[in-house]
Every structure is written in C-alpha cells, then in structure tokens.
Amino acid sequence: MAITMYDLAGAEAERRFSPFCWRARMALAHKGLDVETIPWRFTEKEKLPQPNAGRVPVIVDGDRVVHDSWAIAEYLDKNYPDRPSLLDGSVGRGLARFVQNWTETVLHIGEIRLVLLDIHGHLGPADQAYFRADRETRFKTTLEDVVKDREARLPAFRASLDPLRRTVERQNFVSGSKPAYPDYIVFGAFQWARAISDFELLAADDPVRAWRGRMLDLFGGLAGRAPAYGG
C-alpha cells in the first residue's frame, strides 16, 4: 500500500511549496517508495492524522504516523534498510545535521526576505489571512516591507551560497557523486522559492543553478515537473 504524505499546497492543489515537504518527498523517491500526497493548507490543522505538531510533512505508512522531515528520513532508513540509504552511517547523519543547520540559518533566513510576499500571493483567502497575521507578528512589520528592496539584498544572498557553490562546482552533489538526504535538505530551500516566486535567486551561470538542474531531473523529473517558475 502506498505511503500517504500530507503536503503543503497553495490555492492550486498541485502547487507544493514547503521546503520541509520537499525534503520528505525527495526522500521517499530516493527510497523508491510509492507515495500518495494529500494537499494540505495552513488552516487545516484538524485534518492531520495524530500525532502531529500542527505542521507538515506528516506521513502515514500502514498504521504508523510519522511527522517532522528529519524523523521521516530516519524512519525510512530504519524501516526500509534494503533501499538506498538517506543518511549513510553515523558521520553522514551527523554532518547532515550541519547541512540542515546551514540551510535553515543561512538559506531559509536569506530567502524568506526575498519571497515572503510571493508565498502570500499563492494562497487561498483563508490561508492568506492566517499567513499575513502570523508572519507579520513574527517579522513585526508588513509582508510588503519584509521583501522591500529585495534586489539590493540579492548579491549578499548569492554570496552566502559560497560553501554550496564551491562544493557542487567540484562534485555533482552536496553528498558526493550521488545525491543523498543532505541534497534534499538544501534543494527543498530552492524548490520552495521556485514554487511560488518568479524572482530568480540564481544567476544563469551559477554552479548552484546547474546543481539545482540535476536535482530537478532526479526520479524522472519529479521536482522539475511540479508547478513552479523558471529553471
């Protein structure tokens, strides 16, 4: 029986934009597991299976419910050990945490100030009201103000990608010659932006963009086929 995954969606059901859900989606594909995704919106907290933390991804595998993208990766490695490994040993697992922390403190924080308003533009009315109120409280200003002057902030954002750039210039994937879970962590951040914004984060000749292209092609173009902007 296919695994079910609750996946954050915009007003269009097929527009999936959560960086954390993309981690889980790519991880399931890496394992070669069938998945049926259920579009889920910010304001549908009561629709999630128990237990959950009010956020997605949540997966249901038979009678087991797993929430949190990291917990899902560990669950998949533990329960499907005969499939390709996501975290590959104790050092791989330890360093995946470093990659995650880099992604969340550098990439996510840089990106959110570039695309926050574009997320809002892709939500239905109920989610828009929730999202504006929640994020404006968090940022202590309007969504419009958060992304103001984003053109001016783009060079610093691109410079912050140097560790990633140098890595994927010298090897095909963050994890080496083949992709593994750390690639999906980093890729989730870019797929998030692509899904909801036409603001291009990466210059045409950026090695990071070439790597993103390799990620979009994985698993028969799984991520590349999804509704999104640009390449």
Next chain:
Amino acid sequence: MAITMYDLAGAEAERRFSPFCWRARMALAHKGLDVETIPWRFTEKEKLPQPNAGRVPVIVDGDRVVHDSWAIAEYLDKNYPDRPSLLDGSVGRGLARFVQNWTETVLHIGEIRLVLLDIHGHLGPADQAYFRADRETRFKTTLEDVVKDREARLPAFRASLDPLRRTVERQNFVSGSKPAYPDYIVFGAFQWARAISDFELLAADDPVRAWRGRMLDLFGGLAGRAPAYGG
C-alpha cells in the same frame, strides 16, 4: 617507524599555527598513529621532501610522501583501514567537502581579517619579511589595515558561526556523537587563531567554545597542551 610530518611553526619551534597542519595532526591522532613533527617555516620551501606544493602539511610514511591535508586524510583511511575511519563512507566524504568549503569561505575568510597581524607577530625575521610582502600584495593593503576595527567586525564573525553553533549545541561534535575528520577541519580554523592571537573569537558562553573545549581535550589534550592563548 613513526610518520614524519612537516608542520608550520613560528619563531618558537613549538608554536604550530597552520589550520591545515592541525587537520592532519588531529587526523593522525584519530588513527592512533605515532608522528614526529618537524617545525617548518614559510621560507624553507627547499627543505620539504618531494613531491610537495611548497606548502605544509607534508607527511612521510616509510617511502611515501603525501602532501595536502585532504590527500593525507584519504591516504590514512586507505592505508590504515583497520583504524577508526576519518571520512566514513561516501556520504561522509562528500559532506566533509561541504564542511571544508564552509570552513574556508566563511571561517578562514572571517578570521584572517581578525588575526592576520598577530600571525606576523609570531614569526622570525625572515618569515616576517616574506609574510608581510606576500600578504600585503594579496590584500592590497598593509597588515595593520586589514585588522583595523576588528572589534567592530567581531559580532558579524560570531553570527556567521550560526550553522556550527546550532550543530554543536545539539550534538557533541560536528560529525555526530564522536569526532571525525570534519571536526578537525573546523577545529583547525580555531586552533590557528588560538595559536597566534590573544584576540578571543568566542564569547565565554558560546556553545562553539564548549565544542572547542571538547576538541582541545581529545587525544590526551594534544591540541590543548600546544602553545596557544586562552581557552
């Protein structure tokens, strides 16, 4: 027979301050291999065994000469496979490159503008002349000017450590519950600064400082015993 390692030294032979040599030194200790280090100065290029690239570390193991810290780590894993692994599999190896690229594009570049002049202060006269000429050409200004206002740049440097901070706050080492080569890569950057500068990079309560303390304690306090400033 012990491995010989050429190790960058200051005017005092025991003051070892190369971040790359510290990677190799810790890697040799991780493998439990005996090593005899030979103090080497910037201006002693002709004293290195062949082949070399004019830089240290260079190790001599029987009739084999290996230069470049990464090549040394790979050599040790390949030739001493029965000893604890440094890179631990293909994902560990791939991600170690990411950690290295983060260290070199964020840590080293941030630190050099804090401690460059202090390096000069610990060199003998011949190395001082070489170092000043070489680095002033590279930076297109005086050593004094590079580190000017370093107090003002310290908060941004400390903020740039967020990915490392969050990681070692949640697990004992960069590589997980035990140290591995990626820890030595990052640690080399801090040991470099400690060896030649009393300018404290880390606040007393910084989790990065607690991790550095754990690194200083490894292998019977190998790095902690070396001539250096502060904790």
